[in-house]
Amino acid sequence: MASSNELQKAAFHDPKAVAQYAESPGRAVPGFADMQRMATLLLTERVGSHGRILVVGAGGGLELKVFAEAEPSWTFDGAKKVSDTF
Numbered sequence: 001m002a003s004s005n006e007l008q009k010a011a012f013h014d015p016k017a018v019a020q021y022a023e024s025p026g027r028a029v030p031g032f033a034d035m036q037r038m039a040t041l042l043l044t045e046r047v048g049s050h051g052r053i054l055v056v057g058a059g060g061g062l063e064l065k066v067f068a069e070a071e072p073s074w075t076f077d078g079a080k081k082v083s084d085t086f
Contacts, residue, residue, distance in 0.1 A: 022060070025062060036066045037066075039063070040066060040071075043067065044070070044071060047074065049071065052075045052077070053076050053077070054077045055067075055077070056079050057079070057081065058078030058080050059080055061078060064076050
């Protein structure tokens, strides 16, 4: 039986899964877009126009994309857990 990590890696070799990746959270999580908008507003108030943001649990980078589009002058570091030993 494949581990969940192996299944996740395999999904990114499936063109259909990759194409639908960005749509999945919006369908599965009520208020997902609003949550991202709220996070962007809160970060803008706190960080200002020239900030550096660390996103822990960045996954496929959906939040990074939203933040970067809202504040092009920000820089980002994204971290993703790749094993159970993290």
